[in-house]
């Protein structure tokens with residue numbers, strides 16, 4: 201089985217690189233995230249980046265409608281956006297948020313894990329690993345402004361950030377709900393949750409596939425702040441000031457000290473983790489469970 205599909209190779213084959221904002225914002229000079237004038241937004245079809253280099257950060261908006269499911273193309277675009285901001289010395293921080301009303305992310309794209317071949321599963325899983333590793337270990341301060349429902353892989357992405365602000369809307373539940381689909385959160389999803397909420401809360405949340413509404417998410421420490429819906433971005437920006445006031449090298453080394461052992465566990469077993477995923481997801485029973493879940497999602501409309 202071909203496991204060695206590098207994300208950079210992926211990137212070349214899938215993406216036109218940096219394009220000016222497509223869609224409604226194309227060709228316009230938009231106000232930068234922090235209110236600066238004359239800074240152009242940039243991005244890719246599914247990721248809109250609003251830079252504010254004067255303030256040292258950019259807002260990264262996910263826009264893969266309808267539900268920001270993390271398809272292979274979308275993962276790749278998120279990685280490219282992150283890389284671009286990381287390699288520009290003007291940026292010290294990112295605010296990650298959604299451009300899809302009411303949805304932060306529906307998690308991994310079930311269509312990528314259903315009815316495909318082992319080579320595709322391996323390629324997809326490698327991209328999921330890469331996204332986690334890069335966000336989890338980023339030298340930038342990453343704050344998520346969670347403005348919608350946030351399930352499974354989407355929740356992992358938010359848990360990989362340094363700080364989480366969640367909009368106070370009872371519909372905006374958040375958690376690693378894999379067991380509800382009949383699948384299992386991999387060890388590095390589990391580790392990330394344990395590092396955030398502690399072992400007992402994680403154990404219960406993972407087994408029951410709990411999605412926490414804002415008040416509970418705050419209570420268990422899954423998010424750091426809950427604010428009215430129209431203040432999610434401004435609260436994230438205010439929080440950023442405290443993080444950016446710390447000498448960068450000291451903060452970055454401390455982040456690495458805290459997170460590297462968790463990331464190293466996956467780095468040491470990366471190929472084995474891909475093989476486990478491919479074996480697991482290819483099982484007839486798992487494929488059936490995913491199809492049933494997808495069918496339920498579609499049926500709820502009728």
Ligand SMILES: CCCCCCCCCC/C=C\CC(=O)SCCNC(=O)CCNC(=O)[C@H](O)C(C)(C)COP(=O)(O)OP(=O)(O)OC[C@H]1O[C@@H](n2cnc3c(N)ncnc32)[C@H](O)[C@@H]1OP(=O)(O)O
Nearest residue numbers: 269306307308309310311351352353383384476480497498
């Ligand atoms: C030995 C062990 C080895 C290790 C094994 C590893 C195993 C695998 C680990 C996998 C890890 C993580 C998994 C995931 O992230 S799975 C995804 C989990 N996500 C969810 O459960 C959320 C599902 N979606 C929803 O609940 C709802 O869509 C919503 C987010 C609440 C939004 O509701 P809505 O009413 O606004 O929209 P809805 O009509 O439901 O959806 C619109 C269309 O989008 C499709 N869709 C929704 N979610 C997904 C998704 N995750 N992937 C792909 N497609 C999705 C939905 O079907 C609708 O499609 P259509 O318009 O009907 O065609």
